[in-house]
Amino acid sequence: MIQAxxxxxxxxxxxxxxxxxIVKKNPIGIAILAIMxxxxxxxxxIKTGLAYGKKLPYCIxxxxxxxxxxxxxxxxxxxxxxxxDKDFELTADILNxxxx
Amino acid sequence: xxxxxxxxxxxxxxxPEMNYLHNYVSLPYDYGxxxxxxxxxxxxxxxxxxxxxxxxxxxxxxKAQFKGKKVLIKPNLVFVTPKTGYRYDYDIPQTTDPRVFDxxxxxxxxxxxDIIIGEGSGLVTWTYFKMAGYDKIAKKYGCKLIAFEEQxxxxxxxxxxxxxxxxxxxxxISEVIKGERLYVSHPKMKCNIYTGVTLGxxxxxxxxxxxxxxRNHTWQIDKKLSDLLYLxxxxxxxxxxxxxxxxxxxxxxxxxxxxxxxxxxxxxxxxRVVTEMMGFDPDKNKLLIEAGKRGxxxxxxxxxxxxxIVKFRPAxxxxxxxxxxxxxxxxxxxxxxxxxxxxxxEKLDGNSLEYVREMEATCGGGCIxxxxxxxxxxxxxxxxxxxxxxxxxxxxxxGAEKDGVKYWLGKDGKAYSLEDLKALPGxxxxxxxxxxxxxxxxxxxxxxxxxxxxxxNNLAARTxxxxxxxxxxxxxxxxxxxxxxxxxxxxxxxxxKAALGEPTEPHFDAYSDRLYTIPEYQEKxxxxxxxxxxxxxxxxxxxxxxxxDVRFFANFMF
Numbered sequence: 132m133i134q135a136x137x138x139x140x141x142x143x144x145x146x147x148x149x150x151x152x153i154v155k156k157n158p159i160g161i162a163i164l165a166i167m168x169x170x171x172x173x174x175x176x177i178k179t180g181l182a183y184g185k186k187l188p189y190c191i192x193x194x195x196x197x198x199x200x201x202x203x204x205x206x207x208x209x210x211x212x213x214x215x216d217k218d219f220e221l222t223a224d225i226l227n228x229x230x231x
Numbered sequence: 232x233x234x235x236x237x238x239x240x241x242x243x244x245x246x247p248e249m250n251y252l253h254n255y256v257s258l259p260y261d262y263g264x265x266x267x268x269x270x271x272x273x274x275x276x277x278x279x280x281x282x283x284x285x286x287x288x289x290x291x292x293x294k295a296q297f298k299g300k301k302v303l304i305k306p307n308l309v310f311v312t313p314k315t316g317y318r319y320d321y322d323i324p325q326t327t328d329p330r331v332f333d334x335x336x337x338x339x340x341x342x343x344x345d346i347i348i349g350e351g352s353g354l355v356t357w358t359y360f361k362m363a364g365y366d367k368i369a370k371k372y373g374c375k376l377i378a379f380e381e382q383x384x385x386x387x388x389x390x391x392x393x394x395x396x397x398x399x400x401x402x403x404i405s406e407v408i409k410g411e412r413l414y415v416s417h418p419k420m421k422c423n424i425y426t427g428v429t430l431g432x433x434x435x436x437x438x439x440x441x442x443x444x445x446r447n448h449t450w451q452i453d454k455k456l457s458d459l460l461y462l463x464x465x466x467x468x469x470x471x472x473x474x475x476x477x478x479x480x481x482x483x484x485x486x487x488x489x490x491x492x493x494x495x496x497x498x499x500x501x502x503r504v505v506t507e508m509m510g511f512d513p514d515k516n517k518l519l520i521e522a523g524k525r526g527x528x529x530x531x532x533x534x535x536x537x538x539x540i541v542k543f544r545p546a547x548x549x550x551x552x553x554x555x556x557x558x559x560x561x562x563x564x565x566x567x568x569x570x571x572x573x574x575x576x577e578k579l580d581g582n583s584l585e586y587v588r589e590m591e592a593t594c595g596g597g598c599i600x601x602x603x604x605x606x607x608x609x610x611x612x613x614x615x616x617x618x619x620x621x622x623x624x625x626x627x628x629x630g631a632e633k634d635g636v637k638y639w640l641g642k643d644g645k646a647y648s649l650e651d652l653k654a655l656p657g658x659x660x661x662x663x664x665x666x667x668x669x670x671x672x673x674x675x676x677x678x679x680x681x682x683x684x685x686x687x688n689n690l691a692a693r694t695x696x697x698x699x700x701x702x703x704x705x706x707x708x709x710x711x712x713x714x715x716x717x718x719x720x721x722x723x724x725x726x727x728k729a730a731l732g733e734p735t736e737p738h739f740d741a742y743s744d745r746l747y748t749i750p751e752y753q754e755k756x757x758x759x760x761x762x763x764x765x766x767x768x769x770x771x772x773x774x775x776x777x778x779x780d781v782r783f784f785a786n787f788m789f
Contacts, residue, residue, distance in 0.1 A: 134709050135709065135711060135712075183260050184261070184264075204709075205260075208260055209260055209261075212253070212254070212259040212261070213266075214253060214270065216271060218250065218253065219249045219250045219251075219253075219270070219271045219272050220249065220250055221249055221250050221488075222250070225250055225252065225488075226488075229252075229485075229486050229487065229488050230488055231487065231541050231542055231543075
């Protein structure tokens with residue numbers, strides 16, 4: 132849900148910046164977005180996307196469009212799905228919760 | 232040629248004890264990489280599946296039958312529901328575990344070059360393939376993925392069938408029927424509100440497109456599914472019992488730590504063994520009784536391995552249970568039937584709860600079961616108010632007749648006439664074609680009279696309206712774009728195929744429990760299990776009708 136709202140927010144920002152550029156001839160919005168997302172893209176976006184298994188052009192397109200709202204959930208999922216041997220131990224808590 | 236075994240066997244293989252609760256519904260991001268292959272659960276599952284299939288091969292020689300053959304493998308996806316979809320902190324175990332499926336694929340791919348993964352979840356299979364990661368599995372093994380509901384259909388006539396003589400199946404199933412492709416059923420070990428359990432041969436329900444599913448999706452459902460065995464049956468069954476599912480599936484169910492793989496060459500016998508392992512008596516399961524009656528079991532089957540019995544919480548095919556009373560106190564059932572299966576109504580008050588339950592069970596696999604599922608989905612949804620319950624009166628059946636007047640029985644044992652029902656407060660939902668005598672009671676000028684006999688999606692949709700503002704389903708916007716894309720894709724494909732004269736399903740005609748037959752074939756006294764019954768070329772008017780038959784959501788919904 133949150134991610135969908137964030138994507139929507141990003142879309143609105145891009146549309147508003149585009150309108151500002153076209154109507155008011157003021158590219159400041161687009162420039163800020165492009166610089167911000169571009170920086171994210173090269174510092175962490177591409178690295179995260181590639182580690183997740185996405186292709187480079189896809190990583191660049193998504194990160195330039197959605198910035199951290201794209202790469203942060205991927206990073207969180209990767210962290211959640213990186214397991215150690217301990218994660219596969221059948222603990223008393225699990226047995227109490229699910230066992231019959 | 233389909234596989235023919237000199238001897239059938241069922242192999243029960245326990246998996247090493249460990250925590251298998253990670254990724255049992257959806258594959259992790261690193262599937263296919265070294266880090267995935269190094270996971271202890273993945274290694275254990277692969278070893279268990281391989282051992283089970285190797286032991287089965289020693290007993291039956293199934294591998295020789297499969298060597299170099301074309302194969303169709305069908306998982307059971309139903310709803311793919313990671314924990315984010317519902318209020319629970321665990322994934323919903325309805326889907327064949329993709330880790331187990333991957334392990335089976337690894338063994339099969341060593342024997343066969345042409346493997347197709349096919350499934351019809353009943354909703355948006357294309358989306359569910361992606362959500363669970365089956366698209367990645369297909370890519371890894373170079374297989375084709377087929378969503379059955381998007382395929383054009385072939386028609387068959389099964390003369391020995393008790394209720395489904397006319398059967399439409401996706402074209403790929405024709406290859407199985409004609410023995411050109413072997414069929415592997417890969418279900419999950421879980422309960423089912425319609426049939427008690429859903430395992431090896433019940434998995435074939437997923438080969439039907441929606442309108443075929445709704446035919447006899449009633450008290451006849453066990454007969455209908457057993458009839459299908461005349462047409463085709465699994466050549467190999469692999470039951471994913473790593474994490475089992477208990478409760479009212481296909482509503483959200485609960486995980487059971489079974490840690491077992493069961494394989495076999497005769498799916499009816501596999502299902503009997505697994506049913507017993509789930510703590511139920513296979514001799515009392517109607518589905519297995521029907522399949523046995525038709526001679527599809529094998530009394531000489533060899534069972535290899537120890538039956539570990541874990542009592543699953545049964546699926547309850549009733550709205551008169553303590554669970555319903557506790558979780559949905561506002562939902563009241565009024566049921567009455569007059570037919571040769573229903574008990575006779577003797578008195579208008581003071582009927583016992585057992586008697587009302589007997590009346591309710593007259594149409595066990597029909598609307599009541601679908602309502603049970605819908606309520607479970609609602610309860611699991613974030614939007615259901617756990618303390619402020621919504622109310623709804625559910626009226627089912629054509630009414631139990633006494634002295635020429637029709638009555639519907641409440642849980643209190645009292646018989647309610649039409650006038651009594653009209654006076655009930657709140658929303659009144661009248662379920663099923665047979666309930667037409669009570670349609671005037673339905674709220675919103677008849678909108679809440681649910682037409683069709685066993686029309687599950689429509690029933691679920693209107694129940695959702697009746698219970699507003701609760702939304703029955705996963706409220707996880709993360710998946711929403713994929714689900715909407717899947718629905719749109721399915722709609723476009725189905726419309727395009729209908730326009731080309733190759734519709735993906737028959738016209739909706741499930742208005743009763745009748746025998747679905749083809750009169751011109753029935754007259755021929757055919758003795759085979761099945762014959763091909765090609766559909767005549769569609770006229771322009773038929774094509775237009777076929778296009779109109781395609782619904783974005785469900786039949787009759789709007």
